[in-house]
Amino acid sequence: MELLSAVEGSTAAIGYGLAAIGPGIGVGLVFSAYIQATARQPESSRLTLPFVWIGFAVIEALALLGIAFGFIWAG
Numbered sequence: 001m002e003l004l005s006a007v008e009g010s011t012a013a014i015g016y017g018l019a020a021i022g023p024g025i026g027v028g029l030v031f032s033a034y035i036q037a038t039a040r041q042p043e044s045s046r047l048t049l050p051f052v053w054i055g056f057a058v059i060e061a062l063a064l065l066g067i068a069f070g071f072i073w074a075g
Contacts, residue, residue: 019066
């Protein structure tokens with residue numbers, strides 16, 4: 001029975017680790033697109049930078065929601 005409780009306690013950490021994969025990939029895609037856009041048209045870097053930060057904030061909000069729901073459902 002002690003083994004079952006040890007596995008049960010770590011499922012929230014495993015779940016958050018799996019939930020963090022999506023936002024990690026999303027952040028990488030957002031910044032890689034910005035780098036490619038800036039490399040193609042350097043004069044547009046000031047125009048596209050605010051959109052990069054908005055996209056970054058939205059994606060990171062998903063990660064924060066994942067950890068919040070992990071704590072809610074674990075407790």
